[in-house]
Amino acid sequence: MKNRPPYAIDSVDNALLLAQVLQAEGRLRVTDAAERLGVSASTAHRLLAMLVYRDFAERSANRDYVPGRMLRPAPVSEAPLALLRRVAGPHMRALSDRIQESSNLMVLVGTEVRFIATAECSRPLRVGDRMGQALPAHRTSGGKALLATLPPEQVTSMFGSLPEADLRRLRRELGLVRRRGFGINDQLTETGVTAFGVAIRDAGGAPVAALSVAMPTARFDRDRLAGWVTELSAVATLIERELGRLNNS
Incomplete structure (x- = not known):
């Protein structure tokens, strides 16, 4: 059983939660993300923007978000x-x-x-x-x-x-x-x-x-x-x- 850390960082937790949702569901709108987290749309947009920056998400042509490269299966480098x-x-x-x-x-x-x-x-x-x-x-x-x-x-x-x-x-x-x-x-x-x-x-x-x-x-x-x-x-x-x-x- 995993317990929430006593000094949890909410912004980090929210970003990781959005990454999990993207991986599991494949598509997410800003309004959906805000509702899931219980935060404002502007906060959800900033979190998703950071996921895009780190390749955990991508912006689709429909202006919603889909899993990025880091959430998709990929070959592993053999380099140490x-x-x-x-x-x-x-x-x-x-x-x-x-x-x-x-x-x-x-x-x-x-x-x-x-x-x-x-x-x-x-x-x-x-x-x-x-x-x-x-x-x-x-x-x-x-x-x-x-x-x-x-x-x-x-x-x-x-x-x-x-x-x-x-x-x-x-x-x-x-x-x-x-x-x-x-x-x-x-x-x-x-x-x-x-x-x-x-x-x-x-x-x-x-x-x-x-x-x-x-x-x-x-x-x-x-x-x-x-x-x-x-x-x-x-x-x-x-x-x-x-x-x-x-x-x-």
């Missing part, structure tokens, strides 16, 4: 997430402090990438925390870097549902990513945000994660891209070496 976060965290924070842009760590989960860590920079205008979000791998910079390490026939199998023209375009782009060693996402997943990413590999050369830098598009400068990528790749190499040492110890 806790170890990746522990090793990469200090390097990501140092990188973000140096270049004053946010950095992200992500893993490939099926045809998506899941963000498992973010180090935000200190600028007032910055790309915020992405931890927990999932995005289509073929549209993100780190996702492209990871997909470029896979055999082309595997990529074709993974994205066979794409229109043929889009699949050809993706194969061409991954060839370019493979040659230059990094991927770019120029506002493909969020207007006003540009990112570039590289793969992180294990001692055997297999990709285990990707590291990216994301910035407001207004600050993205192609003349500085080569220097940024060099610094990002150096950090990825440091993470790879530390992972190798820990896995061999």
